[in-house]
Amino acid sequence: SQKIEQNSEALNIQEGKTATLTCNYTNYSPAYLQWYRQDPGRGPVFLLLIRENEKEKRKERLKVTFDTTLKQSLFHITASQPADSATYLCALIHQTGANNLFFGTGTRLTVIP
Amino acid sequence: KAGVTQTPRYLIKTRGQQVTLSCSPISGHRSVSWYQQTPGQGLQFLFEYFSETQRNKGNFPGRFSGRQFSNSRSEMNVSTLELGDSALYLCASSLWSPGILEGYTFGSGTRLTVV
Numbered sequence: 001s002q003k004i005e006q007n008s009e010a011l012n013i014q015e016g017k018t019a020t021l022t023c024n025y026t027n028y029s030p031a032y033l034q035w036y037r038q039d040p041g042r043g044p045v046f047l048l049l050i051r052e053n054e055k056e057k058r059k060e061r062l063k064v065t066f067d068t069t070l071k072q073s074l075f076h077i078t079a080s081q082p083a084d085s086a087t088y089l090c091a092l093i094h095q096t097g098a099n100n101l102f103f104g105t106g107t108r109l110t111v112i113p
Numbered sequence: 114k115a116g117v118t119q120t121p122r123y124l125i126k127t128r129g130q131q132v133t134l135s136c137s138p139i140s141g142h143r144s145v146s147w148y149q150q151t152p153g154q155g156l157q158f159l160f161e162y163f164s165e166t167q168r169n170k171g172n173f174p175g176r177f178s179g180r181q182f183s184n185s186r187s188e189m190n191v192s193t194l195e196l197g198d199s200a201l202y203l204c205a206s207s208l209w210s211p212g213i214l215e216g217y218t219f220g221s222g223t224r225l226t227v228v
Contacts, residue, residue, distance in 0.1 A: 034216055041224075043117070043203050044156075046216030089156065100146060100169050101217065103156035 003027065004104040006090060012110045013080055021075040021107045023090030030092035033066055033073050038087045038106065047088075048075075080111045115140065119204050119220035126227050131192040134223045138185050138206030145187040146217065147179060150201040159202075162187055194227045201225075 003026040013019045023033070031052050036044035050057045050066045050073070057064045063076040077084050087108045091101040118137040126132050138145050147159040158171035162181035179189040185206075191198055201224050205217035 036216075036219075041221075043205070043219030043221050044217070046218065049216055091156075100158040100161055100171065102158070103148075105155040 004090065004092065004102055006088075006104040006107045008107045009105075010108045010110070012112060015080060015082060015111050015113050017080055019077040019080045019084070019109055019111070021088050021090075021109065023073040023075065023104055025071050025092060029068050029071065030094050032093045033064075034091045034093075034101065035062075035064055035073075035075050036089045036091060036103075038089060044089055077109075080109075082111045082113050085110050117204055117206050117218050117220035119202075119223050121223060122221065123224045124226070126194050126225065128194055128196060128227055130194050131190065132194060132225060133188055133190045134202055134204075134225075136187045136189075136204030136206075136220060138187070138204070139218055142206035142208050142218070143185055144207045144209060145181055145185060146205045146207075147187070147189050148203045148205065149173075150203055150222070151199075156203070159189065191225075196227050199225060199227045 005024045007022050034049045035047045037047055038044040048057055048059055048062055048064045050064050052068055061078045065074045087106040089103050089106045091103045093101050120135045144163045146161040148156045149159055150156045159173055159177055160170045160179050161168050165181045176192045181187045201222045203219050203222045205219045207217050
């Protein structure tokens, strides 16, 4: 079965710096990889989606890269702010007819003022 | 537009009881998925419905069931509750196939505590 690792359970970073979160997966490659943000007691909020044939995607201060050779996605938040503090989840879906996302366990990001 | 609405927000049940959770997706969304979130296991897929049909099911016992109505609203039911069923249950909707093109929209979840 697919295994997804977000190899930092928690990450502390100084305000203004770039936060980089990592998502690694095993087994078969996903067709799509997504990143979500989750605040305590709330449901995840969709941030970005990247397809297997895309190397990079950007949205405002967010950037996602997707390396199918390394089986890894990196999620960057530039000029980080305390309001960026949250848990970030990566999720992937395979184009095999399965209709569900596999989620990683998340990285809790704290941006220190 | 209104988001995904889950009711109730909090629920306390006793072992052995059964519970029904409700989810109203975004208007026009036909795919509804359910996830269980616990600190140890993270988000785990329960099942997905599209146009009243269950298209996919996760690795959960038969005590967990669901259904979708013609207006796309969905319910999930857990029978014979166990302490380990305590979790945040999240519903997510999307227009077509779950999350492929536009990502899921999640509700705020139902926090179920089994005592």
